[in-house]
Amino acid sequence: AVVSTQSTGTHDLHTLTLKLFIEHLELSNITLVVHDWGGPVGLSVVKEVPQLIESLCILNTVLPCRDDTALKHIVNLFHFICWSAAIFVCQTHLPLGTLLGYEGVDGATSKGYTAPFPNYRYKAGVARWPQLVPMLPCGNRRIIEDMRATKRFLRTWKKPVLMMFCNDGISGKGASKELFKSLFPHG
Numbered sequence: 001a002v003v004s005t006q007s008t009g010t011h012d013l014h015t016l017t018l019k020l021f022i023e024h025l026e027l028s029n030i031t032l033v034v035h036d037w038g039g040p041v042g043l044s045v046v047k048e049v050p051q052l053i054e055s056l057c058i059l060n061t062v063l064p065c066r067d068d069t070a071l072k073h074i075v076n077l078f079h080f081i082c083w084s085a086a087i088f089v090c091q092t093h094l095p096l097g098t099l100l101g102y103e104g105v106d107g108a109t110s111k112g113y114t115a116p117f118p119n120y121r122y123k124a125g126v127a128r129w130p131q132l133v134p135m136l137p138c139g140n141r142r143i144i145e146d147m148r149a150t151k152r153f154l155r156t157w158k159k160p161v162l163m164m165f166c167n168d169g170i171s172g173k174g175a176s177k178e179l180f181k182s183l184f185p186h187g
Contacts, residue, residue: 009124011040011044011132011140011146014041015045015048015146018042019045019049022045022049027052029052029054030052030053031055031056031057032045032053032055032056034056034057035059035061036059036061037061037130038061039058039061039063040062040064040132040147040150043056043058043061043063043154044146046150046153046154047149047150050153050157053159055160055162056159056162056184057162058162058184058187059163060166060176061176062176063147063150063176064139064144080130082099083099084130086099087130090127092120092121092124093123094120094126094127096117097114100113100114134147157184158186161184161186162187
């Protein structure tokens with residue numbers, strides 16, 4: 001079935017789904033791999049079931065939100081702000097390939113990102129995920145508090161962590177990599 005409304009995807013729904021999936025299957029000794037938009041969801045779940053998670057693999061993701069609105073931080077978010085504005089205007093008619101091109105993503109990689117979405121009816125998730133990530137402290141209060149609690153918890157994490165960030169692309173630049181390095185100096 002094609003999801004056609006953006007209201008069906010929330011941060012709480014995704015975190016609860018992952019937590020219930022883990023509990024229902026009685027999983028343990030988990031190596032949790034988080035990537036891209038899945039990072040904020042998966043890492044939020046770690047604090048809920050830490051006894052079941054044995055290690056983390058963190059790939060090109062973010063963990064918002066910063067506690068400041070410093071101009072430097074806002075400038076670093078320029079591409080994300082443009083992406084969010086395009087979503088606001090275009091909704092599910094988002095020209096995904098074109099936006100990825102502006103991010104410096106090459107044609108082959110862009111095709112990989114756009115392949116699962118043959119037309120606008122399949123892009124509800126693509127249009128929704130960026131709205132779930134509060135990059136500034138003026139976003140959704142509930143998600144912001146969850147991200148702050150997640151950061152506080154992860155600062156205490158002593159189990160193995162593997163972090164891999166590319167030097168370019170959508171979420172591989174600067175601030176995210178530095179944040180995770182500060183959270184996991186042993187990673």
